[in-house]
Amino acid sequence: MSNVTKSESFINECILQLVKTLDQEFRGKEKSLPVFTWMHFFAYDTIMKLTVSADFGLIRGEADREGMFRGVDAAQTYRAMAACMPWVHSLLKGSPITKVFEKRMGSFPRRARELIQSRRANGAARTKDREDLLSQILDTQKKHPNVVDELVVHGYATTPLLAGADTVTIGLTSVVYFVGKHPEVAAKLHAELKSSGLQMPPPWALIHKMPYLDAVIRESFRCHPIGAMLSRRAVPPGPGLTLADGHTLPPGTAVAVSGWSTHFDKDAYGDDVHDFKPERWLKRPSESDEDYAERLHKMSKADLTWGAGDRACMGKNIAKCEMYKLIATLYFIFDIQLVEPTKEWKIKETVLAKQEGVEARITFRPGASLDQLVWGDA
Numbered sequence: 001m002s003n004v005t006k007s008e009s010f011i012n013e014c015i016l017q018l019v020k021t022l023d024q025e026f027r028g029k030e031k032s033l034p035v036f037t038w039m040h041f042f043a044y045d046t047i048m049k050l051t052v053s054a055d056f057g058l059i060r061g062e063a064d065r066e067g068m069f070r071g072v073d074a075a076q077t078y079r080a081m082a083a084c085m086p087w088v089h090s091l092l093k094g095s096p097i098t099k100v101f102e103k104r105m106g107s108f109p110r111r112a113r114e115l116i117q118s119r120r121a122n123g124a125a126r127t128k129d130r131e132d133l134l135s136q137i138l139d140t141q142k143k144h145p146n147v148v149d150e151l152v153v154h155g156y157a158t159t160p161l162l163a164g165a166d167t168v169t170i171g172l173t174s175v176v177y178f179v180g181k182h183p184e185v186a187a188k189l190h191a192e193l194k195s196s197g198l199q200m201p202p203p204w205a206l207i208h209k210m211p212y213l214d215a216v217i218r219e220s221f222r223c224h225p226i227g228a229m230l231s232r233r234a235v236p237p238g239p240g241l242t243l244a245d246g247h248t249l250p251p252g253t254a255v256a257v258s259g260w261s262t263h264f265d266k267d268a269y270g271d272d273v274h275d276f277k278p279e280r281w282l283k284r285p286s287e288s289d290e291d292y293a294e295r296l297h298k299m300s301k302a303d304l305t306w307g308a309g310d311r312a313c314m315g316k317n318i319a320k321c322e323m324y325k326l327i328a329t330l331y332f333i334f335d336i337q338l339v340e341p342t343k344e345w346k347i348k349e350t351v352l353a354k355q356e357g358v359e360a361r362i363t364f365r366p367g368a369s370l371d372q373l374v375w376g377d378a
Helices: 002-025 035-052 065-084 086-092 096-104 108-122 133-143 150-164 166-180 183-195 211-223 289-302 316-333 370-375
Strands: 334-338 346-349 353-356 359-364
Touching (some): 035 065, 035 353, 065 086, 150 166, 166 316, 166 334, 166 353, 183 316, 316 334
Antiparallel strands (some): 346 353
16 A cells, blocks of 8 residues: 555645636536546546656646547557457458557557656656656666566556556546435535545545445446456366356366446345445444455455456556545535436446446535635645
């Protein structure tokens, strides 16, 4: 968790910038907030700042917003197609059609390279409590120059951008969507935040221990798994893999598990698996500590939000820090209402299950203000 401590100030800066911009653009105005779009801006600016101490400028409107995300969407569409039909990739490799996809990648990879090169040329201030990812990568290169060459440095620096931004965006959008459809959940969440004596931006050391905040976020992820495609694995050498129904798969068999199946497993979550119910993650009034621990273990084992086993998400703690801090901030300061609470969102599936059509309106809660966030006044 030490990396979270070193990263928290970067996340705070992006939260401050986002709330300032949302206040200017949307608070008290007739136009609605396109939730996925603005969570996208936050996620990409934050992951870039965590990597090189500088952001894309998406939140401030200083970047080619449309061009950057057009490129990301094009890449994911092609990856999904190639993963499902590898023969198509072999057929198209080097063809004019492939060049169309490369052209549609737009400004994202170019801008990422520019920021990485600028950061390497100019350096960045470091303290024991503030250190970007590139600093850590370059330290590793100095210690192991024969292993971490320039190609590896670039790969390590760009991987978080490709793996850590869209997933955070989807998670944040899910929270706003499900909480917006359940006003009683929004009220309970705000009550927990208000009673905690939070200062803004909220410190990770405090909020990751808040039971209802944690339950709301975990339940949002359960109800909308982030991935649309399966990550295939192979049964390792040995006796094979014995399934719950008694069948045994021999070594080398390709296997995959879908969160869209396990997240709605009634044996793990109960008969009400299709209901958004954060309370399922909390201890019941009449439940013993042992029974709760057993039930929570069963639910957590079925939860594939962060993957599982050796291939679990390496950036889990940083991503959780981003999301928990932002959700705590937004629901502490703002009253967030869906424009059409009964309207169902649309899901666009490629590699990930991205949401469309989530629109909200925001107002300051009574007694809350922008100064409260900027200066940390309780």
